[in-house]
Amino acid sequence: MRFLVFLEHHEGQLEKGGLGVLSKAASLGDAEGVVLGAGAAEAAARAGAFGAAKVYACEDEALASPLPQPRIDALASLVEKTGAEAVLFGASVLAADVAAGLAARLEAGLNWDLVDLEVADGELVGKRPALSDTVLVDVGWSDSPRLALVRSGALDPAESGGSAEVETFEATFSEFSTLATLVDQTQEESSGPSIEDADVIVAGGRGLGSPEAFSLLEELAAALGGAVAATRAVVDAGWYPYATQVGQTGKTVAPKLYIACGISGAIQHKVGMQGSGTIVAINKDANAPIFDFCDLGIVGDLHQVVPKLTELVRARG
Amino acid sequence: MKIAVCVKNVPDATVHKKIDPQTKRLDRSGEGALNPTDLNAVEEAIRIREAQGGEVVLVSMGLPKAVDALRKALAMGADRAVLVSDEGAAGSDLVATSRVLAKALERETPDLVLFGQASSDGDGAVLWAAVADRLRRPVLSQVAELTIEGEAAKGKRQTEHGYDTISAPLPAIVAVSDAINEPRYPSLKGIMGAKSKPQETLSLTDLGLEGDAGEPGSRTTVLELGPPPSRGDSVKIEDDGSAAEKILAYVTERRLL
Numbered sequence: 272m273r274f275l276v277f278l279e280h281h282e283g284q285l286e287k288g289g290l291g292v293l294s295k296a297a298s299l300g301d302a303e304g305v306v307l308g309a310g311a312a313e314a315a316a317r318a319g320a321f322g323a324a325k326v327y328a329c330e331d332e333a334l335a336s337p338l339p340q341p342r343i344d345a346l347a348s349l350v351e352k353t354g355a356e357a358v359l360f361g362a363s364v365l366a367a368d369v370a371a372g373l374a375a376r377l378e379a380g381l382n383w384d385l386v387d388l389e390v391a392d393g394e395l396v397g398k399r400p401a402l403s404d405t406v407l408v409d410v411g412w413s414d415s416p417r418l419a420l421v422r423s424g425a426l427d428p429a430e431s432g433g434s435a436e437v438e439t440f441e442a443t444f445s446e447f448s449t450l451a452t453l454v455d456q457t458q459e460e461s462s463g464p465s466i467e468d469a470d471v472i473v474a475g476g477r478g479l480g481s482p483e484a485f486s487l488l489e490e491l492a493a494a495l496g497g498a499v500a501a502t503r504a505v506v507d508a509g510w511y512p513y514a515t516q517v518g519q520t521g522k523t524v525a526p527k528l529y530i531a532c533g534i535s536g537a538i539q540h541k542v543g544m545q546g547s548g549t550i551v552a553i554n555k556d557a558n559a560p561i562f563d564f565c566d567l568g569i570v571g572d573l574h575q576v577v578p579k580l581t582e583l584v585r586a587r588g
Numbered sequence: 589m590k591i592a593v594c595v596k597n598v599p600d601a602t603v604h605k606k607i608d609p610q611t612k613r614l615d616r617s618g619e620g621a622l623n624p625t626d627l628n629a630v631e632e633a634i635r636i637r638e639a640q641g642g643e644v645v646l647v648s649m650g651l652p653k654a655v656d657a658l659r660k661a662l663a664m665g666a667d668r669a670v671l672v673s674d675e676g677a678a679g680s681d682l683v684a685t686s687r688v689l690a691k692a693l694e695r696e697t698p699d700l701v702l703f704g705q706a707s708s709d710g711d712g713a714v715l716w717a718a719v720a721d722r723l724r725r726p727v728l729s730q731v732a733e734l735t736i737e738g739e740a741a742k743g744k745r746q747t748e749h750g751y752d753t754i755s756a757p758l759p760a761i762v763a764v765s766d767a768i769n770e771p772r773y774p775s776l777k778g779i780m781g782a783k784s785k786p787q788e789t790l791s792l793t794d795l796g797l798e799g800d801a802g803e804p805g806s807r808t809t810v811l812e813l814g815p816p817p818s819r820g821d822s823v824k825i826e827d828d829g830s831a832a833e834k835i836l837a838y839v840t841e842r843r844l845l
Contacts, residue, residue: 337752343721368716368727372717375718375722379683380682383713396811402607409810420714450756451726452754453752454742455744456753457750513746520746528845551839562824567822567825568823569831569834570824580836587845
């Protein structure tokens with residue numbers, strides 16, 4: 272099967288989500304990539320290491336802002352030109368809109384929230400958790416091109432060391448596609464490793480009691496060489512930056528170890544972290560839902576347990 | 589200002605949701621409710637109408653009983669409702685659903701089309717972009733602050749990297765985040781008045797889409813249902829002062845450090 276993978280780039284770097292999808296596509300068939308916007312050609316070259324034989328790049332001015340509709344135009348013409356049988360996206364705020372708009376444009380099937388893809392008897396099959404992840408559904412497509420949006424963090428990038436041919440292309444844009452304009456953009460920065468890249472995440476929720484208590488988590492994360500994440504509730508309350516938010520309206524993460532502190536485990540948080548290797552939960556409330564899907568649950572006061580754990584990790588050296 | 593709000597009837601949060609093994613579709617036989625995040629879109633529409641005047645029209649696709657869910661939005665203050673209900677639309681996927689909604693919206697020619705953040709039953713959070721492409725109008729999604737300035741909609745939204753503010757001329761399609769407002773509770777007067785508000789039910793034939801929705805109009809299929817991968821056994825312990833040691837032993841044993 273011939274795959275085209277939509278690769279997003281930010282500050283010159285290809286995003287991990289798209290690269291994970293690219294690695295998977297390369298393991299299933301012939302994978303090509305596409306990078307759109309300023310600096311696309313330079314970023315595109317790096318996709319070769321993740322399995323792309325060829326990467327298309329378009330740097331048209333209409334693609335300068337992170338808006339979906341001009342990207343739909345560019346992808347529609349590229350799919351027509353290349354005859355890609357499947358177009359894959361790693362989920363993001365931007366990619367979800369691009370994928371759905373492209374589905375309408377091409378009258379193509381889109382399956383979303385996939386955690387894996389496989390080829391069975393020559394057909395592409397998507398794995399999709401449903402009903403709060405109580406069911407795993409195998410989904411398919413009745414026609415080509417097949418569009419798929421993969422849950423962020425579900426697939427890991429795998430470097431294969433190859434190199435890609437970069438081909439630039441021109442796109443034409445519909446009048447309506449360029450009506451929306453970006454009028455302001457502010458970046459949020461957080462220190463330390465990003466939560467997408469960290470092997471260990473220490474996450475905090477409302478049970479911390481105060482924004483100051485995040486310092487306990489920061490100390491533990493530093494001792495473990497990990498990153499600090501937060502729930503929607505505490506981000507909304509202004510306790511911690513949005514860039515660290517895990518869950519439905521934040522990021523999906525899958526570290527080796529996830530330590531949930533004072534997090535009840537509401538479904539909207541669960542969907543963002545249940546792919547973690549091992550989940551340790553510390554919560555005062557013995558009935559918190561997080562205890563239903565963690566590996567090790569501690570019913571106790573995080574203000575006692577966390578500093579002590581930090582000390583033990585430090586002493587271990 | 590004419591505002592259309594796309595809303596969905598979903599199984600009530602108290603209903604144990606299951607997939608019918610025969611049709612491989614969600615079992616929708618139980619109690620229904622208005623999709624929770626659609627309430628934010630309805631609320632935003634009513635606020636805009638209160639500030640600028642105009643009309644709020646609900647547009648939905650679903651079973652005939654979806655009128656109950658629509659009534660709640662009418663009780664909040666929406667003016668009327670249009671429901672596309674047709675057996676031939678059952679099992680519609682994204683391309684089919686967006687085709688139906690776009691046709692229903694074209695009949696209304698609204699200045700602004702609002703969507704909620706995601707559906708609680710299908711975890712869908714993409715429909716607006718497909719509808720916008722069919723209507724050939726600009727789309728803004730995940731909007732946490734919306735202002736209508738003259739002939740343009742301006743929305744601020746959170747992305748993975750920070751905040752973007754996007755502006756688009758009307759008519760525009762806007763999907764709001766559930767952080768945008770606190771939906772009001774319907775007043776007693778609103779509840780009493782909802783029953784007499786105009787409600788129209790349309791078939792696929794009315795929209796000229798016979799055979800273009802449901803399975804024939806869809807491009808995705810459900811092949812198989814299975815249990816999710818198990819997390820394995822979990823251990824739960826009360827902290828007796830030694831919890832930190834136990835955590836360290838647990839993660840060390842599993843070579844996680």
